[in-house]
Amino acid sequence: MALSRKIPYIPNETEIIDRSFKRASKKANLQYNSGTRMSIIESDMITTVTSSISKILSSIMQSYPNLDEMPEFYQKLIDLTVGIDRLKISLDRVSMANKTIKKLSKEYMKDLKKRRDSREMVRKEFYGRTVSIINGLSNDLYFLNDARKKINDLPAIDLNEPIIIVTGYPNVGKSTIVNMISTGRPNIASYPFTTKEIIAGHFYHGRDKYQVIDVPGILDRADSQRNNMERLAFLAIEQINSIILFVLDLTETCGYSVQEQLNLLNEIKKNFERPMIVVANKTDIKKVDSDIVDIFISAKTGENIPELMDKILLLAKNDQKNKKG
Known part of the structure; x- marks a missing residue:
């Protein structure tokens, strides 16, 4: 059945940023108290934020069914209910944001290794650009969460039964x-x-x-x-x-x-x-x-x-x- 699995809650931009940055800060505090070098801490903070955000964005994309593989009835039903083209655009933007942040992470990690000082500044610059990208998804995340409520409310009809x-x-x-x-x-x-x-x-x-x-x-x-x-x-x-x-x-x-x-x-x-x-x-x-x-x-x-x-x-x-x- 095409809609047998409910789409879970889609977090907004603030929740994604807060969750990811808190995770990185928690790990950094543990490392700092154990005497880990600052270069490693700054590097791990970038890695942790990237991993956390990537996991959330990937989960959002995977939570939606493959629209192109759904029966035609459900494709048209979703189109009338939320707009299938708008849905695909928002999911594509989430995917693009995920790829962009991963790419940025690699670039800043390379930059971090070259620096002997100002590593905190490099990490903060990465944070700033990441926040900007996630904030740019605000309307898409709101739309996706609203759409998932409407899709979850669609009737589960077995097209093979009378x-x-x-x-x-x-x-x-x-x-x-x-x-x-x-x-x-x-x-x-x-x-x-x-x-x-x-x-x-x-x-x-x-x-x-x-x-x-x-x-x-x-x-x-x-x-x-x-x-x-x-x-x-x-x-x-x-x-x-x-x-x-x-x-x-x-x-x-x-x-x-x-x-x-x-x-x-x-x-x-x-x-x-x-x-x-x-x-x-x-x-x-x-x-x-x-x-x-x-x-x-x-x-x-x-x-x-x-x-x-x-x-x-x-x-x-x-x-x-x-x-x-």
Whole structure:
């Protein structure tokens, strides 16, 4: 699984500098008290700072997954969430800073060996240039730490297991349905765009695991006018080979007309060849007949939820058989 390993905390520039310099000072104090020559102490301080900073910067680079080797879905998901090009640029800058400091360290170590005096001045000059390089990473380190929080929050979806995507207009009851049929726990509120991210849950039928994905609501409008939440939803539908549960609110209490919802349904049918169940929710408010609906339910009262599960399982099993050929 591409995101199975969490990205650890990314230290800021002050933490990197303080940690590395304190380590060097601690070692120098021990050496000084044991009678070590000052030339060796100054040399070891440069080596210790270089080693410590290099270890931290290398750890930052290694903590991120190899973006180019990730499944296309996750590459695009990260791009929409944090910006994959910006992420690569910041990681490249960390890598370049690491190489530059190592190179400087070698140069100053050579200079230190040539000096019989002013060794402290050489070491302080190295310190100054190192601090300048690390401070230059301030924005990148902040960005990387913020990005790792968002990446760590992305859903862990096994693309090899059966998946059901629940989609439709905002406020039609998608999240309540996900709550009813899976372990997914999206936020639920009576206003549009409550779901702001892709949320994954699952349920078992016997030994078989089925993943249920709640995506942000989508409006019937030009793609250029859609926000990032809507693009996340379309990304999931496009990239994940799944069954689609399209939820309609025929009562229009969601704030959108039936025609607008049908336009979106037709757009998804036209652009994506996916097995689909069309669900009319909110029968507890009003039952509205429609010949395009596969099942009428109330996620609020639980009406026809068992029957919906039967339809999901039947369609999922047929879909799995078709994929296996």
